[in-house]
Amino acid sequence: MATGDSTRHATIEDVARAAGVSRAAVSKVLRGAYGVSPDMRQRVTTAIKELGYRPRVSARGMRGATYTLGIEIPDFTNHFFAQIIDGANAELAGTPYQLIIAPADPVHPEGYRAIEALADRQVDGLVAVSPMVSSAWLEDLAPRIPLVMLGRHDENPQRYDTVVGDDDAGTQLVLSHLLELGHRDIVHLTLTEDITKCQPGTPHEIRLRRYQETMVEAGLADHVRVVRAEPGRHEAYKAAMALLESADRPTAIYAAHDETALGVLHAVAELGLTADDVSVVGYDDTDIAGHPQMSLTSVNQSGMEMGARAIALLLERIAGRTSPRRLTIAPRLVVRDSTAPPRQQESSSAHRQASTD
Amino acid sequence: MATGDSTRHATIEDVARAAGVSRAAVSKVLRGAYGVSPDMRQRVTTAIKELGYRPRVSARGMRGATYTLGIEIPDFTNHFFAQIIDGANAELAGTPYQLIIAPADPVHPEGYRAIEALADRQVDGLVAVSPMVSSAWLEDLAPRIPLVMLGRHDENPQRYDTVVGDDDAGTQLVLSHLLELGHRDIVHLTLTEDITKCQPGTPHEIRLRRYQETMVEAGLADHVRVVRAEPGRHEAYKAAMALLESADRPTAIYAAHDETALGVLHAVAELGLTADDVSVVGYDDTDIAGHPQMSLTSVNQSGMEMGARAIALLLERIAGRTSPRRLTIAPRLVVRDSTAPPRQQESSSAHRQASTD
DNA sequence: CTGAAAGCGCTTACAG
DNA sequence: CTGAAAGCGCTTACAG
Secondary structure (H helix, E strand, O other): OOOOOOOOOOOHHHHHHHHOOOHHHHHHHHHOOOOOOHHHHHHHHHHHHHHOOOOOHHHHHHHOOOOEEEEEEOOOOOHHHHHHHHHHHHHHOOOOOEEEEEEOOOOOOOOHHHHHHHHHOOOOEEEEOOOOOOHHHHHHHOOOOOEEEEOOOOOOOOOOEEEEEOHHHHHHHHHHHHHHHOOOOEEEEEEOHHHHOOOOOOHHHHHHHHHHHHHHHOOOHHHOEEEEEOOOHHHHHHHHHHHHHOOOOOOEEEEOOHHHHHHHHHHHHHOOOOOOOOEEEEEEOOHHHHOOOOOOEEEEOOHHHHHHHHHHHHHHHHOOOOOOOEEEEOOEEEOOOOOOOOOOOOOHHHHHHHHHO | OOOOOOOOOOOHHHHHHHHOOOHHHHHHHHHOOOOOOHHHHHHHHHHHHHHOOOOOHHHHHHHOOOOEEEEEEOOOOOHHHHHHHHHHHHHHOOOOOEEEEEEOOOOOOOOHHHHHHHHHOOOOEEEEOOOOOOHHHHHHHOOOOOEEEEOOOOOOOOOOEEEEEOHHHHHHHHHHHHHHHOOOOEEEEEEOHHHHOOOOOOHHHHHHHHHHHHHHHOOOHHHOEEEEEOOOHHHHHHHHHHHHHOOOOOOEEEEOOHHHHHHHHHHHHHOOOOOOOOEEEEEEOOHHHHOOOOOOEEEEOOHHHHHHHHHHHHHHHHOOOOOOOEEEEOOEEEOOOOOOOOOOOOOHHHHHHHHHO
16 A cells, blocks of 8 residues: 555666665666675565566666667568578577667658667667668768668778678679570569669669679670569569560579569469579578479578677677678578579570580 | 757757747647647747757657557568568558567567567557467556557457457368368378467467367368477478378378478478379468469468558557457468369278269 | 765646 | 646766
């Protein structure tokens, strides 16, 4: 009766009273700070348990830390991002930090909104996948909050870290593979321009540029062909259908990523075609690529590892590091059944190869 | 020089000073509350823009709302949950609420930790997918925070809402389909007991029970066979391999959900078997099930819709409703190529069927 | 080692 | 319509 109804949540004041100590003392025990006698710690711990006390994060956030790390992700239906979260979450196990994830606003998918939402919530650190946000804006945000960006090839970030795949090398692997198989008519199915045309070079922009350069270097400048589709499997499917039903069907398609590649494979299967007719390569090597019924050749850049590394860098920053770091994840091509030598070709190089064997 | 460095983030005090009004006035404009003259609103709005002011959510949370809704999800790699988030996020577009997602702690996947983490952060409402959490604990939590649970068949929740698929009807659809095709050796591949053995009846427990009952009703009590696997595609694959390589291979497998079914299909493909040898049915009808290369027969219960409905119920609760509601999503069987009549059988019923045609 | 006091940036009654 | 004051539940210097 004294303190009121027990439905009300206990506060630090309640704990202090129950333990016969000051609020400051409870706070210290809570944070494992120095300067608490074993006896006092004991009494406080007991009181906390008895009252089922849990500190309000909002209140802590007013002065100190929220023990919350935020991650912004543009799209949940893409399995690659799920892997990143998984890796990040695993890396956080055993630390006092809680991960919260903010999905990009469907209306404003660039990421500004979601990142701001996280910053407004006073997260102690932030990792984001936002190729379309300007680096100047990030430099402006970074002094207020430790920041690690995924998949950004920014020239020279001053105040935040980056974890990137080597999209240049990955694309090189893809094209070497296709060229070795004897392909010449290689189309690159990428995303819409708003995604490939950002300043620092988004992953998709780099893949596109490297595709063009490599084709030219291989003497296939005439065969450079870029097709674009909105993000999403179904959009990729539609674009691929148009492409595959057109007069000059390519013998190979290098898709922007697995999500796109799955749409392409959908079209390929629906038209009764096989890898002999048109080879398909993806990027990300998501779980489904390895399924025997899909067997998609793809570039692995381990989303799990990217997520884990990003968190590791973030924890370093929170611990005090201020100099910027960049981590590059090496790509690895996983060859599967979705790629094969092109069927019967007028291509002289393919003939040479065949007769040389 | 007067106010200090401009790097410091503006507070409500700064805005009030710049607009020449009180902090209370700024607060009212912020929340669109009554009792502000158009002129004052104008001046405040201008000041907010000029200063780039954004209210700190922690501070708001101390007294009022955080405009944050939380959602707890046990597993990000399962596409069904991604769809739920997508649906929830879409439903929130245009409202002042921001969605944040907390992944379950990998070490304590039951969900208590993640839900508490969200509650500690003062979210204005919470939706969770936690079959293993006790309903008593939820009743205890609910008075403090509006709560909607997904996939819980609790008897009679008093203080929270539920959105569930009709797992009973869904299972009935699956078995009717398989029985009509002529299958008798139907195995149910479900998850480990800790997931199916919770009190109120988890979705998987209901699918399991309904499977057993329907088999008995069909006179196939002798054919009831339940196999269990840890969650995850790879675990399902291993269990399926053992099952398919055993002496008495079933002709059909009803998998706990698509994630499991994909593992089964992996084994089926690897052993060079087809749907004629062993039919496979999943649950959730995730995107990949509809891919022509997968073509998995599955029960659709629309994760998008479940997520959207859950948010709609939550907003009602936040608006004041206190009476509990339950929403049931009707399942729909989508028949694809992964199911077919069993090949050549000694089964008399199969013979009857064949000769009757 | 311990505690009293100030303060974080908002919102909420309550007067005017 | 407007504002002064109290208060939300913590943490942080600062004395003792």
